[in-house]
Amino acid sequence: MDPLEIARWQFGITTVYHFVMVPLTLGLGMLLAYMQIRWVRTGDERWLRMTKFWGKLYLINFIMGVATGLVQEFQFGMAWSEYSRFVGDVFGAPLAMEGLLAFFVESTFLGLWIFGWGRLPKRLHLATLCIAVAGSVVSAYFIVVANSWMQHPVGVDLVDGRPVMTDVWAVLTNNTALVAYAHTLLGAVAVGAAFLVGISWYHLWQRRRAGIDTVDARGRVVVGEEPSIRGRDRTDHGVWLSGLRIGAVVAILGFGGVAITGDAQAKLMFDQQPLKMAAAEAACHDGTGFSVLAVGPLGGKDCDLVVNVIEIPGLLSFLAHGDFDTDVKGVNTLIPEYEKAYGTALPDDPKYGARAGQTIDYLPVMEVTYWGFRLMIGFGILAAGAAVLALWLTRKGTVPRSKPLMWAAVASILAPFAANITGWVFTEMGRQPFVVVPNPNASGTDGVFMFTAAAVSPGVSGGEIVFSLVALGLVYGVLLAVETVLLVRFVRGGVAAAMPDVGAPRDHDPDDQDTPDPDGADDVLAFAY
């Protein structure tokens, strides 16, 4: 068993899995902070309920991100020790900064927020959430900085065969990182927003199905209440309608931002990693057209076998250069350039072990890059379209009674997740065979690149990595099922799942106090695990 292949699968699987949880944490966290800000400013019960309900789902998901994030950090040393030795001088720094400046903040203040209900003054309690969310947003920045350095190394000199950091600002303001960060963050916002839309839709639909909300002759909602179901009062309608409409608006804005930043990122990538973009196009020859649908064996280099069924003339040039007639280099032009610059075979160096002398295949797996790129865009458009449709259909204050439409709304939660995943799979597999992609522009970084084949831990056996892959895979599978079950249970429970006393008259509301009771030692805690 080749440790390299298994280690790659492991990194891919654990990263994709981690990045299912992370965008939801990021996106929902920002929306959650907005809800609590609204509650503190207006005192409107609706916003309190929203904060409690979405906060519960946020935490169920957050913990999975925490639990699986640790695997990512350890994995560099465990499975990719040669990589870690090579890049440690520059790559470890953003990870350590993330821990010291962001993750500590996020974890500590989130603990304060969870247990701070009723114990901290209202505004201070709000501040703990905002600080925690800011921590996660900053944390994402440092991680993207680290990843972008692998995509486009800057700020280093090659000393004794290893990159040594000379300019931390160049690393932190790497143009690849800034664009990728904006793209990633907005993608996460779209995930959180779609989550709001789908789940709010479900509850509005439940209210209509139970006959609580009806519509008048002009199609406008008539809000009702149902005392036999906990939490199904008039405020409840506002909770879901606000959630839906905020989610839809934010999803549309998020998608707009994703498109703009994605375009900027593509233009950078045509320059920084031309082969990745050529592979995204399955483009053998130089050309100007963007392929919408290609059939044939994409992986082959024989261009005549790949037939572009639908092609938009000029669009590729526009994506790459902003005009319609500049040729964009195809795979068959680029591969000889790469072979000339970085060799045709892995050097005869002990760090390549048995892999020394192997022919280097500069072409990424084209089926993955071609379809990954298109699916990313397609799922993004799908999510944005769903949000627009949701806004239109709810313009009169509630959702249609249609059950298939409700299921479609719930299913549309998955679209931005899928766009995030396919996007990352595209960009990570598109940089192969490099783990650190050579920077074609800067002079100081000559020679700063690394083949994935050289990165794996030489001392670790295939069996060990198989063991961890199987164990992690099983645990991840079980936990995904558990998380889903819990999320579904709390979603179906509605506000009452997160606020057992919802709707009950509260003569002593700990959340409404500005100063907690100093003698509250014997009081029942507002929250406990």
Add this chain to the structure above:
Amino acid sequence: MDTLPTIWFIAIAVLWTGYLLLEGFDLGVGMLLLTGTRKDEERRLMLNTIGPVWDGNEVWLITAGAATFAAFPLWYSSLFSALYLPLTVVLLSLIFRAVAIEYRGKGHTDRWRRWWDRALGLGSFGAAFGVGAALGLTTTGLPLDANGDRVGGAFAWLTPYAVLGGLAVVGFCLVHASTFLALKTTGPVRERARRLVVRWSPLALLPIVAWVLVIQFRSGTVATWALVVVAAAAAIGGWLSARAGREGLAFAGIALFLVAGTASIFAAVYPVVLPSTLDGAWDLTVATAASGEYTLGVMSVVACIGLPLVLLYQGWTYWVFRKRIGTGQLPPQHRVMPAAATRPAPVPQRTRR
């Protein structure tokens, strides 16, 4: 010449000590769930003593790992790849523990809670043992070749020192958690925790004492032996305080024991960060494993801003949650029911839209 690497060696030692000091009681409380009590309410109480803080405490481990990566990449990569299997167990354990803490109270059957209690207890044990083994081995050595890669197969790390380090941290966590529970709870849990400290701490601290002594006999100096004396005095003082019912002092004593003990270990092994048991020339040292001056300088600035802030706001967290809690203060656990009609919905009105 090696000023910055030495400062970063101290910083890493501080991060590991901080991890053991803070996560020590989290992991210990987790393990005590397995044996500490048969009452669900009491297990819930124990869990809630660490509820607000455990996640922040775990970040000390993440930061210790990342800081080692940034400041001593060769140490990080050699240690982590050599310990592939035990660190896999640590990761799985920490995953189970984290998820168990969050999910335990979100089901409504006893079976659900028992399973998560087991996950929490075994996860805490696995994490404590694995981290202990890793620390034990980085201070005593691994069979590494000139490149820093492990020789001798997947289990080459499994030496008596690995077991000793593992038991050392497990034993310490149990004692530390008992003094912590005695300090943070009221009622039977408090009484039982106090008795645990008095009865079992001499035995449970034996492995960590043995680890400290092994290191001292290998490479101790007068200064490090002085630290050992401080640690011993603190442990004895802590134990006597526990016997006298002075819970705050007992906790402080055990905490000081840990700080002085780990300080004596790190000071004694300096400047070697990871010895090779095959050839002393292949030892990774503060000088050979470190990043460049520039990187260390940048990281020093970051740490000088970040660490004091961490201490400040984590300290504030402990202040906010300083009160003891008892089972009577736990809010009732409610069952999550679907917010759907409990009786048939009225006949749908055929208003089409």
